[in-house]
Amino acid sequence: MEQMYTGTEDLSPLRAVAHNLRTLPKAISLGAAVAGVLTVLIGTFGTGPIIVQAAQAGGLTSDQTASWFFAVLVGSGIYGIYMSLRMRMPLLGAWSTPSTALLVTGLATHTINEAVAAYFIAAILLTIIGAAGLLEKILSVVPRPVTMAMLGGVLFNFGVAIFPAAIKEPAVVLPMIIVFFIGRRYKWRAPIVAAFAIGLLISALVGKAHQPNLNLSIVHPTWITPHFTIGAIFTLSIPLLLMTLTSQYAPGMSVLTGFGYKAPVNRSLVTGGLLSFAGAGFLGSGVNSAAITAAIGAGEHADPDKSRRYTAGVVSGLTYVAFGIFGAAFLGFLGSIPIAMLAAIAGLALMPAIANSTHEALIDPQYREAALVTLMITVSNISAFKLGAPFWGLVGGVIVHQIVIFKRR
Numbered sequence: 001m002e003q004m005y006t007g008t009e010d011l012s013p014l015r016a017v018a019h020n021l022r023t024l025p026k027a028i029s030l031g032a033a034v035a036g037v038l039t040v041l042i043g044t045f046g047t048g049p050i051i052v053q054a055a056q057a058g059g060l061t062s063d064q065t066a067s068w069f070f071a072v073l074v075g076s077g078i079y080g081i082y083m084s085l086r087m088r089m090p091l092l093g094a095w096s097t098p099s100t101a102l103l104v105t106g107l108a109t110h111t112i113n114e115a116v117a118a119y120f121i122a123a124i125l126l127t128i129i130g131a132a133g134l135l136e137k138i139l140s141v142v143p144r145p146v147t148m149a150m151l152g153g154v155l156f157n158f159g160v161a162i163f164p165a166a167i168k169e170p171a172v173v174l175p176m177i178i179v180f181f182i183g184r185r186y187k188w189r190a191p192i193v194a195a196f197a198i199g200l201l202i203s204a205l206v207g208k209a210h211q212p213n214l215n216l217s218i219v220h221p222t223w224i225t226p227h228f229t230i231g232a233i234f235t236l237s238i239p240l241l242l243m244t245l246t247s248q249y250a251p252g253m254s255v256l257t258g259f260g261y262k263a264p265v266n267r268s269l270v271t272g273g274l275l276s277f278a279g280a281g282f283l284g285s286g287v288n289s290a291a292i293t294a295a296i297g298a299g300e301h302a303d304p305d306k307s308r309r310y311t312a313g314v315v316s317g318l319t320y321v322a323f324g325i326f327g328a329a330f331l332g333f334l335g336s337i338p339i340a341m342l343a344a345i346a347g348l349a350l351m352p353a354i355a356n357s358t359h360e361a362l363i364d365p366q367y368r369e370a371a372l373v374t375l376m377i378t379v380s381n382i383s384a385f386k387l388g389a390p391f392w393g394l395v396g397g398v399i400v401h402q403i404v405i406f407k408r409r
Helices: 013-027 030-057 062-087 097-109 112-132 135-141 144-160 162-168 170-185 191-205 230-258 265-280 294-298 310-325 327-335 339-362 365-380 389-408
Strands: none
Touching (some): 030 062, 030 097, 030 191, 030 310, 062 265, 062 310, 062 327, 097 112, 097 230, 112 230, 112 265, 135 230, 135 265, 230 265, 230 294, 294 310, 310 327, 339 365
């Protein structure tokens, strides 16, 4: 069996970063650089529209939305730069797409101050879990199919929104859908970027996109004072934490392991938790390891030499930081795009996650009934006692699972 690559795990953090930074110019390759930039394009153009939708649901100002982009983009960049240099592995940063999707409904029922408080709580819990090495124990408390059903339920409406958008703007959305699935069929590295590009081109040709207001000034982060409430903790903090663990860290670390790296799970959790805490007050919804884009930097197409692929994480991090500093320009660019196109790109970007989460939720007959109950409750978007549908979905799924197990016993 091939020995797992450990990088510079045995060195102290300072020595590891200094060594890998010193060898960076010789280690970097065109393939790694392209892979690093590509992950940023997928992350920003694929899931950036979801942040815009969540900001609109919460009534955020343009400055607050730009601050949100700044916090998650710069945080993701710092994560990628530090972790890649620390471990000499392609540890790419990102923000949790499912968690952002949760905020589309969460910010409609909670104030932004309550949401920021929920960010702080989730970041603290994430750091504690990493420091204490509790990831496996935490994930075992709630059955994974139930958690994945909640994830699928949160994302479900984004997938459904593709089709009203196609009716509203068929000339723009239908070609996007076709290009996306052609890309999936032929296993393109970034079908969502191709779909975004064709949608943007057609929107410009048919006069649906207008001249973007590109504000090239540097973002000034906006501080939001947190307001801690029990409802926000259960409706936002706990689902945010579970989604980040199950949809980001668990698959992201598995991808690294699959490519022969010894994944630094606990160190990744602590780093992501601390960066999430640092950005929470500026509307940062959290920073974590990449999952969807992790394979782009970790595979052989980035670089045949496993010890040199860490440069993809560094390039990705630097690009994220640059995008975050000029987040207002990116926000202005998204504002020039038709709403139907934004809805379509968000749904298409999340479609693989919807498929994977619902498949994992329902594949095991032992958990199928509990997972289905969780999925239906979450999709229903109910609210009771100031607690939202994701929380009640988890509760319902766990109760049904215990009843089913008791019956079988």
